[in-house]
Amino acid sequence: MKIKQQITPREKEILELMAKGKSTPAIAGALDISEKTVETHRKNLHIKFNAVNACHLIHITTKEGII
Numbered sequence: 001m002k003i004k005q006q007i008t009p010r011e012k013e014i015l016e017l018m019a020k021g022k023s024t025p026a027i028a029g030a031l032d033i034s035e036k037t038v039e040t041h042r043k044n045l046h047i048k049f050n051a052v053n054a055c056h057l058i059h060i061t062t063k064e065g066i067i
Helices: 009-019 024-031 035-049 054-063
Strands: none
Touching: 009 024, 009 035, 009 054, 024 035, 035 054
């Protein structure tokens, strides 16, 4: 599947932190970026995977071997 090629390294970092249960503010702090930037990456990931929520996004990306 080509989804793996469409994910940026930053999106993968954010997915991995989401999978560890980190919140948007915690992710922003860990990556030294703004919360708005994290929200934008999360939104883009939801669109790419047609995920309805964060749990669904983690499920899909885990199943696909992305994280």
